[in-house]
Amino acid sequence: MESTKTLEYYKRLPYTLHTEPGADGKYWLAEYAELRGCKTDGETEAAAVANLQELFDDFISTLIEEKAEIPEPQRRLVPVPPVWTVVPPAAISSQKENTTETEISWEATRFQVGHKENLVAYID
Numbered sequence: 001m002e003s004t005k006t007l008e009y010y011k012r013l014p015y016t017l018h019t020e021p022g023a024d025g026k027y028w029l030a031e032y033a034e035l036r037g038c039k040t041d042g043e044t045e046a047a048a049v050a051n052l053q054e055l056f057d058d059f060i061s062t063l064i065e066e067k068a069e070i071p072e073p074q075r076r077l078v079p080v081p082p083v084w085t086v087v088p089p090a091a092i093s094s095q096k097e098n099t100t101e102t103e104i105s106w107e108a109t110r111f112q113v114g115h116k117e118n119l120v121a122y123i124d
Contacts, residue, residue: 005070010060014073017052019045034071035059 016033022041030048031039038059042048063070 005064007057007060007064010070010072011056016073017049019048021045032056034073036071 015035017030018033019028019030021028027041027043028045028048029039029041030045030052032052035056038052038055040048040051040055042051060070
């Protein structure tokens, strides 16, 4: 049976993003942990992430065309305390270069839900 999953489907999945400074500190590396080979770099962390987002489309499109298996992020069940905890999103503001415009983005909201009989939560 042929898969009907599209690029848009994969773009909505919560892949694990890893960033780290390069060995000489002059550039940044960015990669998606679940997608072996989907990694790139940039002069800044933001540039590396932007480059990775552009690469993602080509990377996934190629795998779809080749009918290759595309790994998806897996949720893990972990114990949590028997309380309801909501961690609100934090606004992150960044100044765009050479403008007075400020861009606002939101970190993902994470919820931990527990009950005395069912102490599990999904961790992304």
